[in-house]
Amino acid sequence: xxxxxxxxxxxxxxxxxxxxQEGDATTVVATEEVIFVSGDKVRVLGRLITDQPVxxxxxxxxxxxxxxFPSPIIVSLGVKEGPGRFIxxxxxxxxxxxxxxxxxxxxGGVDLYGESIEVKTLNPIIESYGPTFSKPGAEIIIQGRNxxxxxxxxxxxxxxxxxxxxxxxxxxxxxxxxxTDPIVKxxxxxxxxxxxxxxxxxxxxxxxxxxxxxPEGQRIYDNVFFQxxxxxxxxxxxxxxxxxxxQGFQRFDPQSNAWSAVNFPGExxxxxxxxxxxxxxxxxxxxxxxFELKRDFWxxxxxxxxxxxxxxxxxxxxxxxELNGALFLAGGSGIGTRSIRKYNPTAQTxxxxxxxxxxxxxxxxxxxxxxxxxxVASDSRIWEYQPTNDSWRIFSSYPGxxxxxxxxxxxxxxxxxxxxxxxxxxxFELDLRSLVWxxxxxxxxxxxxxNTGYFTFNGQIYILRAPEESIAGVLPMxxxxxxxxGI
Amino acid sequence: xxxxxIYILLLLPMACIDPFKVEVPEGQQLVTIEGIIHNxxxxxxxxxxxxxxxxxxxxGLIRPVTGATVVIRDNEGRITFLEETENSRGxxxxxxxxxxxxxxxxxxxxxxxxxxxxxxxxxxxxxSPAIENVSLKTVTIPVEGEIIPRSGVQLISExxxxxxxxxxxxxxxxxxxxxxxxxxxxxxxxETRTPAPKACCYTCFRTEATGNQSLFIAQDDNFNxxxxxxxxxFIEDNGLRFVSKLRVDLKQYxxxxxxxxxxxxxxxxxxxxxxxxxxxxxxxxxxxxSLDNPDEVVLGYFMAAGExxxxxxxxxxxxxxxxxAGIVPDxxxxxxxxxxxxxxxxxx
Numbered sequence: 001x002x003x004x005x006x007x008x009x010x011x012x013x014x015x016x017x018x019x020x021q022e023g024d025a026t027t028v029v030a031t032e033e034v035i036f037v038s039g040d041k042v043r044v045l046g047r048l049i050t051d052q053p054v055x056x057x058x059x060x061x062x063x064x065x066x067x068x069f070p071s072p073i074i075v076s077l078g079v080k081e082g083p084g085r086f087i088x089x090x091x092x093x094x095x096x097x098x099x100x101x102x103x104x105x106x107x108g109g110v111d112l113y114g115e116s117i118e119v120k121t122l123n124p125i126i127e128s129y130g131p132t133f134s135k136p137g138a139e140i141i142i143q144g145r146n147x148x149x150x151x152x153x154x155x156x157x158x159x160x161x162x163x164x165x166x167x168x169x170x171x172x173x174x175x176x177x178x179x180t181d182p183i184v185k186x187x188x189x190x191x192x193x194x195x196x197x198x199x200x201x202x203x204x205x206x207x208x209x210x211x212x213x214x215p216e217g218q219r220i221y222d223n224v225f226f227q228x229x230x231x232x233x234x235x236x237x238x239x240x241x242x243x244x245x246x247q248g249f250q251r252f253d254p255q256s257n258a259w260s261a262v263n264f265p266g267e268x269x270x271x272x273x274x275x276x277x278x279x280x281x282x283x284x285x286x287x288x289x290x291f292e293l294k295r296d297f298w299x300x301x302x303x304x305x306x307x308x309x310x311x312x313x314x315x316x317x318x319x320x321x322e323l324n325g326a327l328f329l330a331g332g333s334g335i336g337t338r339s340i341r342k343y344n345p346t347a348q349t350x351x352x353x354x355x356x357x358x359x360x361x362x363x364x365x366x367x368x369x370x371x372x373x374x375x376v377a378s379d380s381r382i383w384e385y386q387p388t389n390d391s392w393r394i395f396s397s398y399p400g401x402x403x404x405x406x407x408x409x410x411x412x413x414x415x416x417x418x419x420x421x422x423x424x425x426x427x428f429e430l431d432l433r434s435l436v437w438x439x440x441x442x443x444x445x446x447x448x449x450x451n452t453g454y455f456t457f458n459g460q461i462y463i464l465r466a467p468e469e470s471i472a473g474v475l476p477m478x479x480x481x482x483x484x485x486g487i
Numbered sequence: 488x489x490x491x492x493i494y495i496l497l498l499l500p501m502a503c504i505d506p507f508k509v510e511v512p513e514g515q516q517l518v519t520i521e522g523i524i525h526n527x528x529x530x531x532x533x534x535x536x537x538x539x540x541x542x543x544x545x546x547g548l549i550r551p552v553t554g555a556t557v558v559i560r561d562n563e564g565r566i567t568f569l570e571e572t573e574n575s576r577g578x579x580x581x582x583x584x585x586x587x588x589x590x591x592x593x594x595x596x597x598x599x600x601x602x603x604x605x606x607x608x609x610x611x612x613x614x615s616p617a618i619e620n621v622s623l624k625t626v627t628i629p630v631e632g633e634i635i636p637r638s639g640v641q642l643i644s645e646x647x648x649x650x651x652x653x654x655x656x657x658x659x660x661x662x663x664x665x666x667x668x669x670x671x672x673x674x675x676x677x678e679t680r681t682p683a684p685k686a687c688c689y690t691c692f693r694t695e696a697t698g699n700q701s702l703f704i705a706q707d708d709n710f711n712x713x714x715x716x717x718x719x720x721f722i723e724d725n726g727l728r729f730v731s732k733l734r735v736d737l738k739q740y741x742x743x744x745x746x747x748x749x750x751x752x753x754x755x756x757x758x759x760x761x762x763x764x765x766x767x768x769x770x771x772x773x774x775x776x777s778l779d780n781p782d783e784v785v786l787g788y789f790m791a792a793g794e795x796x797x798x799x800x801x802x803x804x805x806x807x808x809x810x811x812a813g814i815v816p817d818x819x820x821x822x823x824x825x826x827x828x829x830x831x832x833x834x835x
Contacts, residue, residue, distance in 0.1 A: 035594065035608055035776075038564055045608070045776070085781040122564045145564035167558050167596065169566035 027054055031061070031103040031114035035087075038168050039095045039124045039146035039190060044075075046103030046114060048083045056080045059105040061088040067100050067116065080105070095146070095191055096123045122146040124190040129197060133438065134175055135204035139163065142171040147190060155201055156184030178203045178487040206427065206440035207486025211462075214477035215259045219466045220246040222270035224279060225453030230302040232462060234453040236268040238285070240469055245269065245284070251303060252479065254457045262303045269294050271332070273320035273362070276300065278308075278327050278343070281315030281334070291316070293334060312350045313341070319362045321373050323387045328353070328373070331360025342387075354390045358383055365398075365407035367416050369432055376407065376418060399437050400426035408454045410461045417461060417484060422450050422468070429484060445478060452477060460484070514540035518552065520597065520605065520775045521787035522579075524559060524587045525740060526612060527794035530580040531587075533557055533569060533595060538786060551577020554600040559585075562592040562609065587612045587791050595775070595789040608745070608774040610791035613652065615741035618797040620645040622716065625807040637723065638808050639700075640801060642737055644719035650712025655747035657740045657792070658703040658719035664830055666731035667693040668812075669819035691819035692829045697722055702754040706747055724806070726813030732835045733801045740792035749773055749788045800835040 027050040036043035044061050048054070059080045062072035075088035086103075093099060099121065103114035126144040134140065142153065147168050153160040158176040165171055171188075178184070182205040188195045214220075214234070223237025223246065235249030245268035250259050272282030272294070280297035295310040314334030321328050327343040329335055337360055340353035358377040365376040373385040376398050384395040403424035410417050411432075417440065419427035425442035443449075446467050453464035461484070466477040522533030535552040557569040557579040569579035587593060592609040599605075621642055628637040648654055671685035700721045720737055722728065742750070752771045759765045773788035803809065819825050 033608055035606060036560075037562070043606075043778075045781075085776070087776070087778060087781045125564070145566070166556075167560065167566045169560075169564065170568075 026051055027105075027107050027112060029059070029103045029105045029112040029114045031101065031117050032085075034101065034117055034119045036089075037119055037122060038148060039122050040093045040148040040150070041089065041091045041168075042093065042099065042101060042119055042121070043087060043089045044101050044103070044117070046086050046088065048080060048086065048105055050083045054082060054107055056105045056107050059086060059103070061090070061101055061103055062113075063090050063093070063099050063101045065097065065099055069100065069102070069116075091148070092150075093121050095121055095193060097121050124148075124151070124188070124193060124195065126188050126195045126197060129186060129199075129201075132199055133202045133204065135439075135441065136175050136177045138175050140173050140175060140201075142173060142186075142188065143169065144171070144188065144195075145169055147171060147188065150191070152189040154187045154189065156181060158184075175201075175203075180487060182485055182487050202438075203487060204439055204441055205485050205487055207483045208441070208444050209481045209483070210444075211257055211479045211481050212259075214464065214466075214479065215250050215261070217474065217476040218246060219469075219475070219477055220452065221450075221466070221469050223452055224272045224274035224282075225455070225464070226274040226276055226279070226300065227455040227457075228276045228300065228302060232453065232455040232457075233262065233274075233303075234464055235262070236264055236266075236270075236272060236282075237452075238270045242285075249303075252462070254455075254462060265305055266296055266298060266307070267294065271317045271362070273315060273318045273329060273332075274300075275320050275322050275327060277322065278320065279305065280308075280311055281318060281329075281332075283314075283316050309348060317362045319360055319364060319366060321366065321368055323368065323371050323373060326387070328387070330356065331364075332362060337361060340385075356385075357392050363405040365409040365418050365421070367409040367411050367418075369411050369416065374409075374416075376402070376409065378402065378405070396430065396435050398428070400424065400428055400439075406450060408451050408461075408463065410454055410456045412456055412459050412461070412484060415484070417482075420451055420463070423448065440484065443480065443482075445480070446471070446475065449478075515784075516540055516550070517784050517786050518605065518775075518777075519549075519786040520595070520607075520773070520789060522595070523740065523790040523792060524581065524585075524593060525792045525794035526587050526589055527738070527796060529585050530583065531585065532581075533579045533789070534577055535579065535597065536577050552599060553577055555579070556598040558596050560594050560596055561588070587793075589614045589793055593791040604778040605775055605785060606778055607789040608776070610743055610746065610774065610789060612791045613654070613741040613743070613793050614649075615656075615739055615793035615795040616646050616649055616654070617795050618644050618646060618737060618739050619714070621719075621737055621797050621799045623799075623801060623805050625805075626721065627808055635810070638806075638810060639721055639723035640729070640806060641718055642720035642722070642735075642799075643716050644737060644739060644797075645714065645716045646739070647714050648707045648710050648712055653711075653744065654707040655742050655744055656705045656707075656717070656719075657742045657747070657750060657790075659738045659740070660697060660720045660722070661736035661738060661796075662694050662696040663722060663728065663733055663735045664692055664694050664833070665728045665733035667691045667727060667815070667819050667822060667825050668730050669815035669817060669822070671816075671818045673814070673816035674818070675816065685818050688819050688827050691822065691825040691827055692833065693727075693819075693822060693825040694830075695728075695824050697728075702750055702757070704747060704750050704754065722801075724810045726810040727815070729801065729803050729806055729809055730812050731803060734798065734830075734833070734835070735801070736796050736798045738794055738796045740790070740794055742790055742792045745774060746788060746790045746792070802835075 030047045032045040032047050035045050060077040061075040062069050064072040075090050100116045102116045105112045124146045129142040153173050160176045161174040163172045182203040183200050186197045186201045219240045220237040225234045232252040233249045247268050248264045249262040251262045269282035269284050277300050283291035283293045286292050293314040297308045297311050299306045316333045318332030318335050319330045330340045331337045338356045342351045367374050375383050380398040382396045384393050401424045402421045404422035407421035414432045416430050427440040429438045448468045449465040452466045455462045461482040463480045467475040516537040519536045519538050524531040537550045539549050553576045559567045571579050589612050592611045594609050595607040597605040624641045626641045674685045676683040703719050705717045755766050775785040777783035
């Protein structure tokens, strides 16, 4: 009985034993998903799956244009300890090209591969850019799609610097220096594909050429200037810091670029008015802030001055312009800041026009276009004066700063150029038909310069600039030629 | 001998008990990204935050992730930048006019101010069948120790499920607009505690976000290609909402299978009641990954879905059981979200 019991216990012990058979480790590599595709880049998600501790000597992805991966691009992610996800990224692929991608892992000398996934890289597309008008050194933003890191941008033939590429869709680009043409095509180059915007880019233009200095190194202020068939005339104003008055005129010939002195038979003065054909008014400072107002009135023929009957009123710092052969004398003291006097040269009579809606003096920028006069008021509104019916209307509005006044306005064709007020360098072009404003390049030279004369010849503006009276030093007046479309 | 042996044996079970100190590892503040874009009118919102950790309430604050660059990219490479608003930090909104397009895939890409980059897996936008009808069912929920049960209205969506595609549904409710009735004549000055009846105003229209009391999701395993009615929302009766009319837009989204799986797991975890049949707590992986560290745990899910919507007006007579009407003893305009003017499109 005891033997049977012992045998039973022994058999029960045996029954409790079991063999543990070690299973084969299963390691699988999966190419899970392509999570990003652009023009030249793909990003793929893979996973190493195993039920055993595993170390890969290398893992990553293979990318090839052929399904059997003959000579693949290898994205190597190196050693990996244990299972889990991994992400690989390949750049520099060809745009609009079919690729095959698969994950791989090298485990114990054996290369394991995941399923192959087909992926097609995308085509680059440009959508818009802006601004379409600016100057070199400024920035534009190009919107598009699939514009990879190697993308190039050209303004005409000039390559631009890409400052930032956001998500391959927004390029922040520095505008390069212009070559010759102010209006250029903007092109985006991705690999061998060139994309071109239909909208041209326009450089902010305006080229200043320094032609020389005013004769004798003189600086004159509160002077008069005018132009006629004989050239540009600048003269009769006060010399710097109360050093008296500048006698006569200097005439500039824009064809020979030469200055010559012109005698003026009257007295020199300040605050006088002048047009191509008439000159007069003004005052002589006989003591500090004590002025002797002048009423003499002159007709100009080339470089010759003929005295006419005196003005009916005083005129100091008035503004003068000619319309339909008649002279209009507006604003300033004497005439009155809201008054206009009209001179009929045939009858040699003066008449009073309707009061003006704005205060006028020779500190306003003004111009004449198609027998109408325009004034840039101190509130930046531009008023149009119609002499035939003596009426006024608001025409446009100046977009820049008027600084300390005394801006210039000159008409070339159907465009007027306004700006260069004291203590500002802004200069704008206004299309008188479309009323579209465009900024022009800033004037070079001393920023504290003022305009002492400006003229128009052959589609270009000539500007005589003098440092402000308070600026000390040997700083003569400089004559610039401004080409509105120059680069 | 036997007695000594017994004494020795009695000593054996005796042992000293040392208190066991549990060392709780400091939890990480995990990046949490969630949001949905769809083909309906926007703006669509993506919220980014850092999760709370174990510890004091000060350590455990959920902090919005601000200043990130957030874009949505479609499978053609078109990028849409999302903007964060000043008064809703951590929430990023699509620009006006943005709508997802049916059939396209979208990925969410995020770059934080620290330079970490996150991306979602692509989500494809599937069309959502129209909501044919919305029926209502009054639901009561017994509350232990209370005589009056909680109650509300269950919204049941009737849809013709398309047979040619596998559909996964998710429903949400828009903010509700309801008539709010107040009693300004019962106003009592809180300082003097004396009655100070007001002449205005008795009736307002209040806009209120009620949310959905649960996640309402479904898949068409059991009704593929059939017309079916599915619970799609619940609005609780708080005594104020159903005194007259209530308006709500039921929004139905056709989401991806992965998004459905995510929401189902969230629903399961959220509805754990402590019974032995509950699923064990587990980390739910979303579809956001860190490109810098694929093993980083990123919570949340970015969904792209087709949307269909139906607007309904619920009259108090539609409810078979209503809570006792609450009293607002003041001008109704003092209630948050209330206005005396109805919405411009209020057409009950």
